[in-house]
Amino acid sequence: KNEVEQSPQNLTAQEGEFITINCSYSVGISALHWLQQHPGGGIVSLFMLSSGKKKHGRLIATINIQEKHSSLHITASHPRDSAVYICAVDIAGNQFYFGTGTSLTVIP
Amino acid sequence: GAGVSQSPSNKVTEKGKDVELRCDPISGHTALYWYRQRLGQGLEFLIYFQGNSAPDKSGLPSDRFSAERTGESVSTLTIQRTQQEDSAVYLCASSKDRVINEQYFGPGTRLTVT
Numbered sequence: 001k002n003e004v005e006q007s008p009q010n011l012t013a014q015e016g017e018f019i020t021i022n023c024s025y026s027v028g029i030s031a032l033h034w035l036q037q038h039p040g041g042g043i044v045s046l047f048m049l050s051s052g053k054k055k056h057g058r059l060i061a062t063i064n065i066q067e068k069h070s071s072l073h074i075t076a077s078h079p080r081d082s083a084v085y086i087c088a089v090d091i092a093g094n095q096f097y098f099g100t101g102t103s104l105t106v107i108p
Numbered sequence: 109g110a111g112v113s114q115s116p117s118n119k120v121t122e123k124g125k126d127v128e129l130r131c132d133p134i135s136g137h138t139a140l141y142w143y144r145q146r147l148g149q150g151l152e153f154l155i156y157f158q159g160n161s162a163p164d165k166s167g168l169p170s171d172r173f174s175a176e177r178t179g180e181s182v183s184t185l186t187i188q189r190t191q192q193e194d195s196a197v198y199l200c201a202s203s204k205d206r207v208i209n210e211q212y213f214g215p216g217t218r219l220t221v222t
Contacts, residue, residue: 030207041197043213086151090206094164096141096153 003027006087006099013106019074021102023087026068030092034061034072037084037101046072046085077106110134112214114200120220121190129185129217133202140183141211142175143199151199157183158206190221 005024013019023032034046047054047061049070054061058077063070074081087099113132121127133140142154153167157177168175172191177183187194197218201211 033211035213042215043199043201045201045210045212048208048210088151094156095167096143096156098151098153100150 002100003097004087004089004099006085006102008102009100010103011105013077013104015078015106015108017077017106019077019081019104019106021072021085021087021104023070023072023099024068025070025087025089025097027089027091027097029089031090032063032070033088033090034070035086035088037086039083043086074104079106079108082106112200112202112212114198114214114217116217117215118218118220120222123192123221124189126186126188127190127219129187129198129219131183131185131200131202131214133181133183133200134212135181137202137204137212138180139203139206139209139211140177141201141203142183142185143201144169144196145199145216146196154185154198156206187219190219192221195219195221 003026007022031048031050033048036044036046049063058075060073082105084101084103086101089097115130140157144152155162155175159180160177172188175185197216199216200214203209203211
């Protein structure tokens with residue numbers, strides 16, 4: 001069993017649609033990260049959160065510590081949002097666990 | 109300002125040879141991380157430095173792997189007696205502080221062991 005489960009694995013959306021990617025984890029964490037990996041391989045950190053909700057532009061991330069669940073929302077999706085989105089959890093101490101990623105394709 | 113840089117960007121080596129991968133973090137970032145991503149697979153955590161110390165090296169895949177950091181700056185990941193299963197992209201990231209700050213990723217070193 002993976003410590004971090006993401007869903008869906010693959011997602012295709014029409015431009016403008018509202019998108020939700022889910023992440024569930026089974027261990028106690030100190031923080032949760034959402035990462036974006038572009039088709040060329042580069043990785044960008046989108047959010048780091050340990051409680052509540054954060055918003056950057058069209059991206060919103062929420063976390064429910066009691067339910068061990070986080071969601072990443074993209075409003076008004078655009079083809080440039082096409083990427084792999086990765087959930088990662090930081091275990092206090094010295095370990096990170098990663099989800100397998102959600103591959104998002106936004107069609108014009 | 110400059111981001112996280114890694115060198116070399118690509119490395120092809122023969123099985124059994126040693127390789128050294130370098131990471132230059134953002135200046136002032138005390139936390140540094142090494143990750144590995146095999147082709148078509150997810151990210152794996154290897155090791156974390158706070159300053160020059162790695163509190164726990166248990167994430168390193170085998171005793172052929174070692175890492176060090178000096179001057180709270182550059183870090184090197186060394187793989188001895190490389191094997192084909194070591195082929196992967198090795199990514200470095202840094203952050204101001206592990207607890208409250210996001211990580212900035214380098215472009216990675218693509219290692220191919222033939």
